[in-house]
Amino acid sequence: MTVLEQTPGRDDSGARPTPTAAWRPRTDPAALLPDETPFRLLGTSARLDKERKELWRELYRRLVHGRRYNQQATALTKQGRLAVYPSSTGQEACEVAAALALSEQDWLFPSYRDTLAAVARGLDPVQALTLLRGDWHTGYDPRETRVAPLSTPLATQLPHAVGLAHAARLRGDDVVALAMVGDGGTSEGDFHEALNFAAVWKAPVVFLVQNNGFAISVPLAKQTAAPSIAHKAVGYGMPGRLVDGNDAPAVHQVLAEAVERARSGGGPTLVEALTYRVEAHTNADDATRYRSDDEVAPWREHDPVRVLERELRQRRLLTDAEAEEAAADAERMAARLRDRMNAEPLLDPRDLFAHVYAEPTTQLREQDAMLRAELAAEDEPGEPGAAGHDHQHDQQHEREHQHEHQHQDQERAA
């Protein structure tokens, strides 16, 4: 990377140095541009060595697992066991490949839609779903799991990933951060700032955009006029890669290459995975308002689980027995998850005050004491007046619940 201030060049005539001649492109843009067609492995004649074969089979088992996880989580919303669930059905290839592309010490920065990636990384699903269940904001220890809190404010997790990766590099640690964001999220200023910082700092980060065609109801064509989202990379001086997001081996390979590039000091990469949000935005959304079934149909065909299964069978890498075992395994996971989510979570109202500051302020201590007194009074049925108040309290809650049930089409999350 040459910089203008060091190399005054020569002008057209060759006669005398002028500064503008120094302003040549500082990196070769051609190397940064994505290929015209998304990278694919399925349906190609790619040769597989033993390791690759095992990887594809592993991807398959995890996709089956992931699909079942999505179904179970959606079912839990219907039973009122999750406040809301933004499903990644149809996007499992991206979720699973993202998790597998990372090493133990690397960090994942998921959005609200990416609990599956966290689970595929090894997180307890109940912990991963804590936010969406509504019992606490983050259900796991990010440092222990190297999974950042699920980010709801769009694209805000991207600068965090850059900062963390940069910090690790400054400390001499071998850590790559992989940050996930949607097509809609790329319109936010934080996307721009994060990519720019990453490129200037050569931070070991990989940005994975799951372009699933929609930001809630807004189709990509209203989101950007760019040739592709991957083309945004050149504006930051980093390579952009385009991949078929429903082709799990392809996504895995592109991400693994980008992670390796980051790990070896090559800097950040922007990966755009082309996929599709087969379900509504969340269980609370009504997708029929903005798209037709006709549009969804071909994507149900180009389903990440199906296309991988078909190919594995064609290549004789999957037996019926193995497929059944994968399904059975997923079923066991789902049953366990259902059971555990049916148990009422243990909640302590005093947690409200416990973690606002390292040490609660005087003000919070007073408020904590007030709440404790209230709770104690509620527990004492004999307390005069309390019953009356409790009654009011209950009425109020009942009314609120009615609201929620009457208006399930309201958007309650993410």
Added chain:
Amino acid sequence: MTVLEQTPGRDDSGARPTPTAAWRPRTDPAALLPDETPFRLLGTSARLDKERKELWRELYRRLVHGRRYNQQATALTKQGRLAVYPSSTGQEACEVAAALALSEQDWLFPSYRDTLAAVARGLDPVQALTLLRGDWHTGYDPRETRVAPLSTPLATQLPHAVGLAHAARLRGDDVVALAMVGDGGTSEGDFHEALNFAAVWKAPVVFLVQNNGFAISVPLAKQTAAPSIAHKAVGYGMPGRLVDGNDAPAVHQVLAEAVERARSGGGPTLVEALTYRVEAHTNADDATRYRSDDEVAPWREHDPVRVLERELRQRRLLTDAEAEEAAADAERMAARLRDRMNAEPLLDPRDLFAHVYAEPTTQLREQDAMLRAELAAEDEPGEPGAAGHDHQHDQQHEREHQHEHQHQDQERAA
């Protein structure tokens, strides 16, 4: 622009439609990429018709005028007549060309550094300098002059330009907006969001980035790793143009083409003009802290006024007498400006309350009354107690003034 949801394509095998094949680049990226070398006209063998000749001569006169304006404004800071001045010395070609590229009905969106562009558009310099003089925030009527208020918060004026241009187009009016921003400003989220909205809406806007090598002390290499700033355009699906920002005819041509493109419904363009900030960031800045004279020297050579003058003389389009007349004219402007800026501006403290809302609130009326009472008391020397307070008041002001003078290296603006 084809969009994914309408055209499911064919996959590699050609056998059956798959959605991913539909995700081809939606616009041709090649057409959006800037040329490798900045566009130039000076020093080339470009043929000039009569109109062009007149334009170049006009540009010259305005550059001379602009340079003198910059010098005078800087001088006024030394005399304490301006609170601060961010000079555009060395960048006059961009300032003047921006103004000339616009038609009467078009809008200019300047930053704090672009008072010259406003003046070149015909604004009264005293009005243009009002903000920097410190007597009010905006010294002119933006609707009358079609010059938006000078923007201090970086890049925030860009979405305004997009919104205004979009609004005009929706109303069927023939209005183009030209928005100016610095290289540093391109790192802000607002830059990203503005360009994206502009491209999606095909708004009639031209973005002119004056890449003058620095954001205060921070050189471009710490600002972005992009091949050039113009390369950012492709990520929004708009063309990027690179131009020698010290070549006034070249800047004018590139901007005029972009304005024409916007006017005829072709959408926005991003223009990067390569120039150099020859002076310190403002009079309050000390550039020796972060760059050497050696670095500045070649840019003093490649000065926009000089290079145009040299070429005009070579082409025999400028006589000594004409050059002298241009200088004399500029001198008259400077003298007039100096005289007018030496007059104390008329200030009415009650203006503090006059324009906060269309109708002042009760609260503001009360505060206005309080200030009026205070001012009345100050005017009555006989009022007991007032003298004592006034004394304190004066002392306090004196102390503050001392602070300011002692610490002229402080950064007081922009």
Added chain:
Amino acid sequence: MTTATSAASAGARREGPGRTERPRRPAGPAPTTMAQAINRALRDAMAEDDTVHVLGEDVGALGGVFRVTDGLTAEFGEDRCTDTPLAEAGILGTATGMAMYGLRPVVEMQFDAFAYPAFEQLVSHVARMRNRTRGALPMPLTIRIPYGGGIGGVEHHSDSSEAYYMATPGLHVVTPATVADAYGMLRRAIASDDPVVFLEPKRLYWSKETLDLSEPPRTEPFGRAAVRRAGTSATLITYGPSLPVCLEAAEAAREEGWELEVLDLRTLVPFDDETVCAAVRRTGRAVVVHEATGFAGPGAEIAARITERCFHHLQAPVLRVTGFDIPYPPPMLEKHHLPGVDRILDAVARLQWESQYTEGGTP
């Protein structure tokens, strides 16, 4: 202009002077939710004035995540009700430019916390544009923000952010608590030449009133509080989502022998000192109730200015019942955070009723 986009614009654009055909209204009174009333206010404003434009995320085909903009794109076209790219600073920034050109944009921020990316545009431009140009560039801009909790939303979907806007000179900050006000105040906001932050209490979206919108309710100018319940013992001062809670508390208080007056501020900026002070002077005791966190929250200003102006009429300090000074809690704990009837009654009980008897009764 031959592009697809501009062709669409041309289609939706007004052909000449005159009014867009008015949507048919149900004649006579009908039960209406607050969400419907806001939707109707938008429709009526758009029909009457073709400079009114609605912008936001998902406001088009979807009709907004709360369905508040339902049908507007179908009726007025994409140029009048526009699904924007997903970027709040961009939305407010472009709307600012539209207002500079003379349009009346109505911007929807999808949720309270998602208005924060637009904070710089709001504070540094929208709130100051008129002032910095000495009135040359008014900002007839309405920023609709669904706010507050109580709907079981996850993180970042339940903030009460009104304190930020109140502390920003140049903005009007208003919030309806009734269905009729939702209609009337939004019409006023859109008609205002000043920027209005229009805060919509999420949990009242489905509250119903019987309204006759064929005779749209007239509303007073901003800056008029409303007495929602008469009472003599003490005054509850509230707004938006806490009004129903206060009314309920007032009912419950009768059991304890208190007749509580309930005041709905309706507009936080400008503030109705007159009505508020008159009430407090009548009762001599006041409790401010809101969901927002207490410290440096809206109630601080309300309590401070009441005390400044009514000091000698106060039998007790103005008390505050508010959310705790914590980030908004997860859904399963929000009931402990939100001010409820119990906490209001507890506060009323702490209004030093004994001193009333020793120092000489309420005025």
Added chain:
Amino acid sequence: MTTATSAASAGARREGPGRTERPRRPAGPAPTTMAQAINRALRDAMAEDDTVHVLGEDVGALGGVFRVTDGLTAEFGEDRCTDTPLAEAGILGTATGMAMYGLRPVVEMQFDAFAYPAFEQLVSHVARMRNRTRGALPMPLTIRIPYGGGIGGVEHHSDSSEAYYMATPGLHVVTPATVADAYGMLRRAIASDDPVVFLEPKRLYWSKETLDLSEPPRTEPFGRAAVRRAGTSATLITYGPSLPVCLEAAEAAREEGWELEVLDLRTLVPFDDETVCAAVRRTGRAVVVHEATGFAGPGAEIAARITERCFHHLQAPVLRVTGFDIPYPPPMLEKHHLPGVDRILDAVARLQWESQYTEGGTP
């Protein structure tokens, strides 16, 4: 890693355990400006703890526009004191990520109004990270913001934005008014495991005190106000840039026969109820003074909580002397906006001194 950037990092990176060589300090007391004291606090913190990183616009070679970071890059290298790209959300967002990894970033926002682009990161992440992760991700982050007016700055360079931060649970909000506090409180802020908004009063940057920084001043924990002047007639409560004005007013007040106590809050969050209430109970009268606009400003909370806690000790309502409720005015008019000695004395005069005699003197 073979790139230029990473080579530079490697050079500046700590080679092994142990401490970076300590900068030589002048032995003994020396006149020091507030800007110098802050600079020294940064240097000392960086020398003692290699996880302290400074980030911001122009903090490197230039040493910041106020020269507060002067020499840090030269001494600690570009990786410890870094000129970032020009994007405040990016600065605070990446600093958040650095803090997630265990570093202690100190972020400089160049001016008050230029912190607004980072508002979402601040409110939605920095302030809540510890809470949302039940303590697993503390945010040992310091955000330095030069604030306030009185320096003749143009638009957007003189905001007093503390009310926004005070209304955001999870942040500490502190502001020094003396040179010694500038040093000591910044050291504490950097050492804190919580995010601290450290507000530096621009117009006090060049105020001088004689300090012995070879014996760094010890400071108490956050949440301790300081009595800067004893007095019995009434209490002026202030902080940051208004402290010198209040001290001057207190001097002037002697002519009128008033002995004013002056309290410097030092930390706005947490708030020192104890010291403040003790003072107000002593004098029975209080005036809150600050530059920020009054409506929903910091003084609202201060007045409200004093009244809640000291109602029966108050001889008069707590009054506020603040900036007007307007966008910060242009330099030539700022003197009319800023609270000065006159306005403070006028407020003191309005503290109902007559009633003292009729209702029974100060305690």
